[in-house]
Amino acid sequence: MSKMTPLDRILLLATGLLAAYQVAVGVDGFSALPMIAYTISFGVLLVAGLLLIILGFEALDSPWVVIVSTIIPLSLSLGLVWEHLAAYRGVYLLFSIAGFLAVVITRSFPMPGKLSVITLAIVHGIAGMVIFLLPILLAAQGSVPRGYALIGVGGALIGAGGLLLSFLKAGKPILSKEIIFKVLPGLLFLMTAAFVAGFALAK
Amino acid sequence: MIEATPLSITHLKTKVRSYWPLIKSLQTGLLISTGLAGYMSARCPVFNLGTIAALTASLFLSISGSTILNMWWDRDIDAKMRRTQKRPLACGQISPAEALRLGLILSTLGVGMAAAMDALYGLIIFAGLFFDVVVYSIWLKRRTCWSIVWGGISGAMPILAGRALGLGALDWIGAALALGVLFWIPTHILTFSMKFYADYQAAGVPTFPSTYGFGFTRAVIAVSSVLAAVSMGMAAWGIGMTVGYLRLLIVLSGGLLALAAAVLLRPSERVNFGLFKYASLYMLSAMLLMMI
Numbered sequence: 001m002s003k004m005t006p007l008d009r010i011l012l013l014a015t016g017l018l019a020a021y022q023v024a025v026g027v028d029g030f031s032a033l034p035m036i037a038y039t040i041s042f043g044v045l046l047v048a049g050l051l052l053i054i055l056g057f058e059a060l061d062s063p064w065v066v067i068v069s070t071i072i073p074l075s076l077s078l079g080l081v082w083e084h085l086a087a088y089r090g091v092y093l094l095f096s097i098a099g100f101l102a103v104v105i106t107r108s109f110p111m112p113g114k115l116s117v118i119t120l121a122i123v124h125g126i127a128g129m130v131i132f133l134l135p136i137l138l139a140a141q142g143s144v145p146r147g148y149a150l151i152g153v154g155g156a157l158i159g160a161g162g163l164l165l166s167f168l169k170a171g172k173p174i175l176s177k178e179i180i181f182k183v184l185p186g187l188l189f190l191m192t193a194a195f196v197a198g199f200a201l202a203k
Numbered sequence: 204m205i206e207a208t209p210l211s212i213t214h215l216k217t218k219v220r221s222y223w224p225l226i227k228s229l230q231t232g233l234l235i236s237t238g239l240a241g242y243m244s245a246r247c248p249v250f251n252l253g254t255i256a257a258l259t260a261s262l263f264l265s266i267s268g269s270t271i272l273n274m275w276w277d278r279d280i281d282a283k284m285r286r287t288q289k290r291p292l293a294c295g296q297i298s299p300a301e302a303l304r305l306g307l308i309l310s311t312l313g314v315g316m317a318a319a320m321d322a323l324y325g326l327i328i329f330a331g332l333f334f335d336v337v338v339y340s341i342w343l344k345r346r347t348c349w350s351i352v353w354g355g356i357s358g359a360m361p362i363l364a365g366r367a368l369g370l371g372a373l374d375w376i377g378a379a380l381a382l383g384v385l386f387w388i389p390t391h392i393l394t395f396s397m398k399f400y401a402d403y404q405a406a407g408v409p410t411f412p413s414t415y416g417f418g419f420t421r422a423v424i425a426v427s428s429v430l431a432a433v434s435m436g437m438a439a440w441g442i443g444m445t446v447g448y449l450r451l452l453i454v455l456s457g458g459l460l461a462l463a464a465a466v467l468l469r470p471s472e473r474v475n476f477g478l479f480k481y482a483s484l485y486m487l488s489a490m491l492l493m494m495i
Binding site: 020023024025027028039042043046047050051054055058059064 | 450
């Protein structure tokens with residue numbers, strides 16, 4: 001298991017502080033559901049960052065990691081869809097709940113074949129694409145300030161991080177464990193910074 | 204005379220270095236932060252630097268004093284426990300008489316200073332010291348695992364005292380803050396007593412795990428975490444904390460509850476340790492949120 005360096009801890013602390021700022025200040029002014037959804041995603045990010053600092057990378061051995069790493073993109077994408085794609089609100093809410101339950105069930109019980117990996121890929125893939133594409137498209141159309149596109153950048157990073165972690169946990173690593181742990185704190189920090197900046201610039 | 208000055212400074216430095224571990228600086232710092240949070244939660248003129256400095260000094264002196272007196276009393280059991288056998292008193296680095304003297308001086312100064320600032324504040328600080336040293340350490344610690352309730356009550360006194368100093372009276376918010384700390388303490392201490400189970404057994408100190416088993420202890424941790432989070436939330440609402448900070452407190456409380464649930468449902472050494480550390484971080488964060 002890779003040892004956590006002081007730089008890793010600083011990056012994770014900065015990630016936690018940014019997420020805390022977003023929970024305390026950054027989600028003000030949104031309607032109820034997006035506010036709750038963003039609070040959940042940044043809240044999970046904050047607590048996960050703190051636990052990583054406390055427990056080190058060993059925390060990633062926990063079977064809960066796959067489930068927790070699903071909550072962040074699902075709730076964030078739900079907030080974005082609720083805000084900007086009124087026609088798809090119901091469908092996406094349903095997808096979020098069903099997707100989350102599917103990941104919980106496929107990670108909690110023995111599943112035939114590659115069902116658990118496929119479920120994970122679908123849920124992460126869709127949520128990741130929403131976070132990546134929606135803000136960039138909206139910014140390109142001019143319906144939101146251009147800085148909002150930074151959320152899309154964060155989306156690309158969360159997609160990369162989520163897939164790396166999920167497939168590592170699923171026993172099918174895309175990169176070696178050492179490389180993933182080396183880049184993870186930086187990836188989390190950049191992702192959170194992009195989200196926070198994107199939301200702030202859109203206000 | 205010329206040579207005596209550097210010698211005295213060196214001597215003083217050596218003394219301070221050997222005394223420092225006696226006061227458990229992290230625990231003392233955390234308790235001082237609760238006292239400051241209690242004071243600032245009263246939304247009194249907190250930029251009165253004189254009062255803040257006196258509050259900090261009186262808390263530091265009385266908490267450090269009671270901690271030293273506890274260590275003085277517990278030096279025999281500290282010597283039996285691997286975790287504590289290198290403490291200055293347990294390993295003979297400082298003589299018991301010297302520690303007793305220092306503990307009494309600091310305690311007297313702390314309580315005296317507190318009483319001079321405000322009678323109610325002084326009374327609560329004295330109660331905290333009395334519960335901690337006399338009731339918790341001397342009377343109950345070696346007899347029953349329930350002694351931690353009294354340890355918890357004494358730990359809750361700084362925040363209640365700080366609030367009382369700011370308001371000039373006791374109120375339900377102060378009580379809720381004190382309950383928040385009181386219920387947080389089992390989360391902190393019980394995870395610790397599970398981690399160092401063998402140490403406590405060797406020293407013959409009754410703990411929840413040794414008296415009721417690990418399962419029951421985990422249940423108590425989970426329940427006390429819920430109660431701590433609820434008490435802190437109520438106090439925060441009563442203080443009039445802004446919605447944003449309240450949201451942040453809820454998120455941090457959620458983390459505490461999730462970890463407590465994990466300790467209950469999927470117990471492991473790592474989760475146990477994670478809860479222990481997170482609980483300290485939670486308390487510090489909650490106190491910072493109460494202050495701003």
